[in-house]
Amino acid sequence: MGLGWDETVYVSQIGGQAPxxxxxxxxxxxxxxxxxxxxxxxxxxxxxxxxxxxxAGLGLFLALRCWRGLFPVRVLASGGALFATLWIxxxxxxxxxxxxxxxxxxxxxxxCFLRAQADRVARxxxxxxxxxxxxxxxxxxxxxxxxxxxxxxxxVCVPGWRHLRLLAALSAGLLVGAAEWVVEAYVSFGxxxxxxxxxxxxxxxxxxxxxVGDQLRSLSGRTLCRPxxxxxxxxxxxxxxxxxxLLAALALAVAVRARRTxxxxxxxxxAFSVAVPYLFLIGYAAPRFLLPAYALLAVxxxxxxxxxxxxxxxxxRPVAVTLLAIALAGHLAVQYAVLSRAVERTTVSHAAWSRVxxxxxxxxxxxxxxLSGHESVPIAYYAGCASVHTHGNNANTTxxxxxxxxxxxxxxxxxxxxxxxxxxxxxxxxxRLEDPGPYRGQYVYVAPGRGTAPSAGQRATR
Numbered sequence: 001m002g003l004g005w006d007e008t009v010y011v012s013q014i015g016g017q018a019p020x021x022x023x024x025x026x027x028x029x030x031x032x033x034x035x036x037x038x039x040x041x042x043x044x045x046x047x048x049x050x051x052x053x054x055x056a057g058l059g060l061f062l063a064l065r066c067w068r069g070l071f072p073v074r075v076l077a078s079g080g081a082l083f084a085t086l087w088i089x090x091x092x093x094x095x096x097x098x099x100x101x102x103x104x105x106x107x108x109x110x111x112c113f114l115r116a117q118a119d120r121v122a123r124x125x126x127x128x129x130x131x132x133x134x135x136x137x138x139x140x141x142x143x144x145x146x147x148x149x150x151x152x153x154x155x156v157c158v159p160g161w162r163h164l165r166l167l168a169a170l171s172a173g174l175l176v177g178a179a180e181w182v183v184e185a186y187v188s189f190g191x192x193x194x195x196x197x198x199x200x201x202x203x204x205x206x207x208x209x210x211x212v213g214d215q216l217r218s219l220s221g222r223t224l225c226r227p228x229x230x231x232x233x234x235x236x237x238x239x240x241x242x243x244x245x246l247l248a249a250l251a252l253a254v255a256v257r258a259r260r261t262x263x264x265x266x267x268x269x270x271a272f273s274v275a276v277p278y279l280f281l282i283g284y285a286a287p288r289f290l291l292p293a294y295a296l297l298a299v300x301x302x303x304x305x306x307x308x309x310x311x312x313x314x315x316x317r318p319v320a321v322t323l324l325a326i327a328l329a330g331h332l333a334v335q336y337a338v339l340s341r342a343v344e345r346t347t348v349s350h351a352a353w354s355r356v357x358x359x360x361x362x363x364x365x366x367x368x369x370x371l372s373g374h375e376s377v378p379i380a381y382y383a384g385c386a387s388v389h390t391h392g393n394n395a396n397t398t399x400x401x402x403x404x405x406x407x408x409x410x411x412x413x414x415x416x417x418x419x420x421x422x423x424x425x426x427x428x429x430x431x432r433l434e435d436p437g438p439y440r441g442q443y444v445y446v447a448p449g450r451g452t453a454p455s456a457g458q459r460a461t462r
Contacts, residue, residue: 137177
C-alpha cells in the first residue's frame, strides 16, 4: 500500500527518507519511537510492515495473557480472534499508527487492574498497569485518560476498590507516558493549555456532536470520513456494529448470573468511556478511533457468546453452536470483503502520490526541495522533500520564508482543481499534472529558475 498520510508524518520524525514533517498538537511521539528500530536505518515499507505486524501479534498475545485467571483460556483465545479478525484491526495492525497500540495498552491495563484488585499482594499486575498506562499515554495521551477514567473513579470513589499502590501505579504510568507530550507542549506550543486548545481546533473544535452516523458510514472501508457525507454501507456491514451493544448486554447478564459482574462490567465501562469522545464530541469519523473500545469489548463478548454455545457443565448446545458458527463465518466474509476494498482504495490513492512524485522529479523538483499545497505532506515524503504550509492545521512557515527557500532549492506548490496558487506563487511556472487518477487537471507551480521545461505531454500556463 505504501505509507499513508499520517504514517509519513510519524516515520519522517525518525527516518532519513525526507525531512521531518510538521508535528501538529494532537500527535504524540509514541509511534515514531515504535518504528525507530526499522525506520532509523531503512526506508523499506515492506520491512516496516512485517516488523509492525509481528509486533502487533506479540502485543495482542501479551495483552490477553494479562487476563489469565480472570476468564478461561478459551474465552481469551476467542476474544483475541474476534478482535484480530475485524477489518479495522487487520488494516491498522501493521501500520505506523497509534490507535491499535492504545487498544493493546487498554486491554492489558484493564486486565492487570482486575488482577491487582483480586490479589493485592502481587507486584506483577501493578507493573503491568503502570506499563500499559505508559504505553497508551505515549501513543495518545487523551485516549489514555478516557480509558482509565472509570478505573480512577473506582479507585478514588468506591471504598471496596480503593488500592493506594494500584492508584500510584496507574498515575505513574500515565505521567511517564505523557511526560514528553507535556514537555513538548511548553517547549513548542506555549503551554499545556495552549496545546490542548490547539489540538481541539485541529480536530474541529471538540464539543457536543453526535458522530454515531459518521462512524457507521466509515465502516464501509473509508479510512477517514471528514466530512462524512457518503451513504450508509450495506446492512451486512453494519450488523456486527449494531449488534455490539446487545452482545455487551448479553455478556453482562452472563456475568451477573455467574457472580463475576466486576470483571465484565469494568472493561465494558472503559470501552464506553474511550468511545465517548469519538461518538459524541467530534465532528468526523475514522474507524480506527474505536479500536480501543473494540479490544475492551472482545473478551466479555466472547464470554457471552461461548456461554450461549456451551452449558456451565461444559456440554455443547448443538443448535446454538451451529447458528453461532454460521454467523461468525458470515461475519468473517464481510470483514475480509471490506478489508479488500479498503486496501485496494488505499493502494490506488498512494500510487497516485508516487506518480505525482515522478512528474515533480521530471520538472527538476528533487531533494533537497520544498513542497506546499494540496496533499503536500505525503507527496513531499515520497519525493524526499520538506513539506510546509502557510495556513491551516499544518501551518509552519510564512510566504517570505518560502520565497527565501526558493533561492537555494527547488520549491513547488500543488493546487486543486478549484483553487488557484497562493499569492506568492502566482508568477511561478505552472504545469498541469497529467495523471489518470485523482490529480487529473490539477497544477503544480514551480519557483523560477529551479524547474525544467515541461516534458512531452505536459501543458504549461502562465
